[in-house]
Amino acid sequence: MLDIIRLKKIYEGRERSVEAIRDISLSLTDGEFACLVGPSGCGKTTLVKIVSGLLSPTEGEVVLHGDRVTSPPPDMAVVFQEYGRSLFPWMSVSDNVALPLKQKGLSKARIADLVENSLDSVGLSDARSAFPWQLSGGMQQRVAIARAIAYEPRLLLMDEPFAAVDAHTREDLEDLVYGLWRNLGITTLFVTHDIDEAVYLGQRVIVLSSSPTYVRRDIVIDLPTERSQLHTRSSPRFAELRSAVYAEIHPVAAE
């Protein structure tokens, strides 16, 4: 349902041009949860921006459900890393979740329904009338996630969403996202620099090289569908998969 075809992105500067992405091709099938891992600075955010239609590639194209992506499509939602800057600070939590739905032109009843359900599923029903600045970082990111799923997207893009929260909150949010995916079945492309997180959450881990970026390896994660922080992460298979990913990212160190 999502096809990224021979993507290339060169940033033209005044003195020099930077080849952020050399060649990325990958496909996602309906309902899949795929993780994208790569070293820092490897153009992951550039990739997210291109796939979401915020940026246009130098070469190649992104096709979502048969349609070329040239600007942000209406059936794609994004959760950004900087949750503090991604929520509207002048609106309450429920208004934040409702605004994209109002733009879609849905009925008031439907909007109220979606807002209530999505806030419920991230555990923030009580925070409906709070303002973002009154919430902790983890809660703010939950609002962003609620907003994304209330939007009823066919593709959910998450750009290192838990990089800026503390470890304990990160574990809760990982389980939240995984649980939501199991319930709702939304196709998810999860970008992260955290190898453990990628293996824990994904059905598939796509490893990117450092800049100029290309796809190094596409690893199938054959862990059981039932996952838990405690058991899954201490299983031998998890360790094997983790090592495989690590070896792709740090080829010299792994030897």
Add this chain to the structure above:
Amino acid sequence: MIRRIVYVLAVPLAAITVWWFASAGSVDFYFPPLQTILEAFAARWGAEGLVRDVLPSVSRLLIGYLTAAVVGIALGTFVGLFRPARDLLAWVLEFFRAVPSPVTVPILILFFGIGDVMKIVVIIAACVWPILLNTEKGVRSTDEVLGDTSRVFGITGVARVRHYVLPGASPFIFAGLRQGLSFAVVVMVISELFAATNGIGFAVIQAQRTFDIPKMWAGIILIGLLGVVLATVFRFIERRQLRWYRGARDAERSA
């Protein structure tokens, strides 16, 4: 709360007390006792005086100021959002901004006569500038991540200006509106010093011409009081509108 009221009233009350006793036995023609001034105040600015002069003055002030606010915010937003507009108008705006509007009164009389319209135009021409420039600055300083978020969720066009650009720029806009208010009061008085038949400024200049010094001082005190009242009302409105901004800033500082 009581302490705050005491602090706010302390200096004015002290100053009035000092003035009262320092000027009590004065026989200087230009610095009469405060008691004489206050008697003249009560005589001149009773119900009749308020209706005859304060009402027209304040009406012109408010009409001029509010029109300048609408024009300033609209133009400032336009110039802030569109780079070509900014480049085209930069020098023209700086040129007109440099000319103090009271200086243009003789020209304005040619176009608008000596009635209310001319005075209102003078007020608009003075206070539109801080509003316009601060709005432009605010529009240009909106958060990029929030801008991307808006695009992703289809909040574009008019909705983008309404939900993202203007609220994001509102701290700057209020700063401009506050400055514009000061200008408006000053220019309102100046516009009534020449070619006027009513108004607070007119009352002051008439008192000067007839050497009614206590009434002149009374008029000056009234202008100051008007400034205080307007500033208080403004602050009240601003606090309500920017509650989210203070909250977010405080949260950031304590993080």
